[in-house]
Structures are given as structure tokens and as C-alpha cells.
Amino acid sequence: MRIDIITILPELMQSPFSASILKRAQEKGVVEIHFHNLRDYSTNKQKSIDDYQFGGGAGMVMMIEPIDLCITKLKAARNYDEVIYMTPDGETLNQGMANTLSLHENIIILCGHYKGVDQRVRDLFITKEISIGDFVLSGGELAANVLCDAVIRLIPGVLNDETSALTDSFQDDLLAPPVYTRPSDYNGNKVPDVLLSGNFPKIEQWREEQAYQRTKERRPDLLD
Numbered sequence: 001m002r003i004d005i006i007t008i009l010p011e012l013m014q015s016p017f018s019a020s021i022l023k024r025a026q027e028k029g030v031v032e033i034h035f036h037n038l039r040d041y042s043t044n045k046q047k048s049i050d051d052y053q054f055g056g057g058a059g060m061v062m063m064i065e066p067i068d069l070c071i072t073k074l075k076a077a078r079n080y081d082e083v084i085y086m087t088p089d090g091e092t093l094n095q096g097m098a099n100t101l102s103l104h105e106n107i108i109i110l111c112g113h114y115k116g117v118d119q120r121v122r123d124l125f126i127t128k129e130i131s132i133g134d135f136v137l138s139g140g141e142l143a144a145n146v147l148c149d150a151v152i153r154l155i156p157g158v159l160n161d162e163t164s165a166l167t168d169s170f171q172d173d174l175l176a177p178p179v180y181t182r183p184s185d186y187n188g189n190k191v192p193d194v195l196l197s198g199n200f201p202k203i204e205q206w207r208e209e210q211a212y213q214r215t216k217e218r219r220p221d222l223l224d
């Protein structure tokens, strides 16, 4: 998978890609990340990429031209499955979306700032708008980092058995059951007996019951 990220702050985004699973995914050649600094596509002397909004009002708007130049250049080189815009008024990210996106070959992610982008960018270039939740960040960069992490770990070959995504919360619309490790007794706080029993069908049944119970208590909406 190839991910092209268009941003005015590439340096803000880079560190999550240089550690742990995202780093390994790139080393394995499973994913390629390319940053594009939007200012490099500005056609004016000041390298500005935003301007006042028509009709007045506080907040700058990101201009269409640099975004057009960047996206058009990328699209001339290859086909893209999605051109994603990170925005609080997009569709809320969930595990199903991450699963679908992880199967794509090439995607572009555009990070917004200030009051967002000129509506014509959204009308002409964007195929999917994604929010990571009902709150407003200073820009789309950290949201794009969250999206990339959720997607990349699902690409076949990224996780091994130990870190398998199949038992994650949400993967089967249930929250994950509780987990324990050594010691089996910590100052009288004991691990449930069933987990020490060696009876794997029984352990599996216990985990399913716990997952269901936890989901019912914390996220009953997932069971609807």
C-alpha cells in the first residue's frame, strides 16, 4: 500500500511512522509513506497556502490551487482508490472503515487547517471525508496519524500471530475481554481460575462471555 499525505506540517506527523509497528511495516515493504509539503505547491512568493474567506468572518481558508497542483501531480503518476480529507464533519472512523481502507493499493490523505479547505477542493477532488471523533483538533495531521495507524496494522503481513488484529476490540463488534499475565496472584488479587485451567474450550467460552458482558456494560450500542 502507498499512502501520500498532503500537509503543511510534515514534521508534526513523522515520528509515529518511525517506531514500532508502523516502522516495521515500512521496513518490510508492506507500506510506503510519502509526505508532500503543501507550501511546495504554492505559486506565490510568500509560499502562502491560505487566504481570507469570501463573505467575511474569522479564520483562514486553504486555497484550491496548491492542493489541485499536488493532487493532480500524484494522480498523473498512479491511480488512487481514495482521496481522503480529514475533517471533524466527515464520517466517523470505525474498525469497518479501517478494514476496508487496509485493502486499498494507493490512497491520498489531505490534512486540513484553520477553517478548512475551499469547498471546491471537496467537491472536485475528495472521495471520502473522515473524522476521528466529535471534537476539533488544531489540524488534520494527528487525525491522519490515527487513521494511518488503524489502517496499516490491518494490512496482511504487518502483524504477526502475537499481535494479531483478529482479537482486537471492535473486530467482531465486541470489546475485547480482560487479559492477565504473571504473577497469577498479586498480593491476593488472583487471575480467574479458568485461565489457569488449561481447558481451552472453556477458556474460549469464558472470553466470549466476558467480551459480551463488557460490551453490554460499556457499549450497548454495539450490540444493536
Ligand code: ADE
Pocket (backbone or CB within 6 Å): 086, 087, 088, 112, 130, 131, 132, 133, 134, 135, 136, 137, 138, 139, 140, 143
Ligand atoms: N481535523 C480537526 N479535527 C478533526 C477530527 N476530529 N477528525 C478529523 N480531522 C480533524
